[in-house]
Amino acid sequence: MAQIGTDIGRAKAILEAGELIGFPTETVYGLAGNALNTNAVMKIFETKNRPNFDPLIVHTGSIDQISQYTHPIDGELQKLAERFWPGPLTLLLKKKPNISDHVTSGLDTVAVRVPDHPLALDLLRSIDFPLAAPSANPFGYISPTRASHVQDQLGDKIPYILDGGDCAVGLESTIVGIEEGQVVIYRLGGTEISAIEEIVGKVLILPQSSSNPKSPGMLKSHYAPRKPFILGDIRSLAEKYAASGGKFAVLSFDTDYSALNPQASFILSKSRNFEEAARNLFSGMRLLDQADVSVILAEELPEEHFGKAINDRLRRAAAK
Ligand code: TXA
Ligand code: MG
16 A cells, blocks of 8 residues: 655655645645656556546646646636635646656647645655656546545555645636637636636636547546546435435535435535535545445535536536
8 A cells, every 4th residue: 555644755756756746726636747757657657547548637846847747828728727726726838848648648739737735736846857646546436535535545556645735726717728829618617717817817618528539638537536426406316316225325515304314415514505515525425425325315506606616526427
C-alpha cells in the first residue's frame, strides 16, 4: 500500500525520480507525475487505466509559470485566470512544443490550472516542472475527495499519497476555452458559470455529448459507482424496489427518506446548501456503493448554483 503523509520533500523526491503520487487539490485528489517526463505521463495512463485519447490537466504553482508551456493567453481567458487562480478553473490554451502529445492526446491545446490548496502549492513551488494530474480514480469511477479514497483504489500502484485532508470544493474544475472569440465551457465544475459570466459575459456551454473524443470528461457514462445507480423520484423508485424485495440505498439532496426503509442513506445537505452538497457528493456516492444493497436511488438537485454541475455528475453516474 501507499504511504500517506504530509512530507513535501518525500513527494518531491518521488516525482523527481519519475514516479507518481496522490496529490491533494481543492477539487478532487489527483494522480500526479512530472508533465515534462514522458515515462511518468505514460505511467499515469497505465495506473488509472485511462484511454490514451483522454488528455491530462497540467498544474503549476502560479500564472507566471504557465507562459513556459503555452502561447500567450487570450485576453478574455487572462481575465478569468487573474480572477479565479489559484482555484477550480482549467483553461485550454495553445501548447508549446515542450508539452508532449502524450499529455494532450495529440491536441494542439493543453489544459492548465493553478490549484488552490496550500500543500499542492507548496509542492508545485518547490519543483521545477509542472504536474500532470487527472483525478486519482480508476477511469470512469467516482472521483476521490480524501486520501483514503486514493489509497483504496490506487494504493497498491503508487508509493505515496500527500494528505491534504478533505477536498474543500469536491467537484472537478470548470473547463473553459475560447473558440473564434467565444468563451466556451467544456465541463461544469467548481467555478460557477454565473461567476464566469460576470467577468466575460455570456458563455457557450457545449452540448453534452456522448461521443466527443475531444473531451472525454464529457463521456455520457462517467463518475459512476459499481452498483446500478438510478436517478428519479426516490419515493416511487423505492416503492418499486421494496415491492420486489430488493435492498436499496438512497442519495438525496436535503430530504430524510428513512421512512422508506432504505438499507443505507446519505443526505447531501440538510440545509440545502449547494457548496456542502458538492463537498459531500463523491464521498456519499462511495459510501452507498459499499453498502449491502443491489441498487442506489438518487434525485436531481434544483438547477441553480452548483446544482447544475452536481446534476451533470449524477446523470453520468446513472448513464449506462
Ligand atoms: O479539478 C480537476 O480538474 C482535477 C484536479 C486533480 O485538478 N483534475 C481532473 O482531471 O478532473 P481529469 O483528467 O479527471 O479530467 C480532465 C478533463 C478530461 O475530461 C479531459 O478530456 C479534459 O479535461 N481535457 C484535458 N485536456 C484537454 C484538451 N486539451 N482539450 C479538451 N479537453 C481536455
Ligand atoms: Mg476524472
